[in-house]
Amino acid sequence: MYFVISNNQKLYLCLLLIAYCLLLIAYCLLLIAYCLLLIAYCLLLIGCHSANLKKSFISSDCSPLGRIK
Known part of the structure; x- marks a missing residue:
């Protein structure tokens, strides 16, 4: 069988x-960003784990909400 494809x-x-x-490239860039x-x-x-282990001056609790009192 022979198919004719027009311009x-x-x-x-x-x-x-x-x-x-382009969609594949965008997906790859999204994967790299992730x-x-x-x-x-x-x-x-x-970093937060090591800061807590070292008992540093800065009180970092490593939670995104901050320290709740």
Whole structure:
């Protein structure tokens, strides 16, 4: 079987492929941003943990809501 593809269809397929690639790139960037956020959160937890272990001058309770009295 032989399929004939017109120039309009070629242009449409090319634009569809470009849109798909851009969507894939955006998804990858979002995934990278999520990983960086996760790493920053882990570093924050490790930093707060070590600050609590060292009994530093700054009272850090490591909770996002702050200390509730």
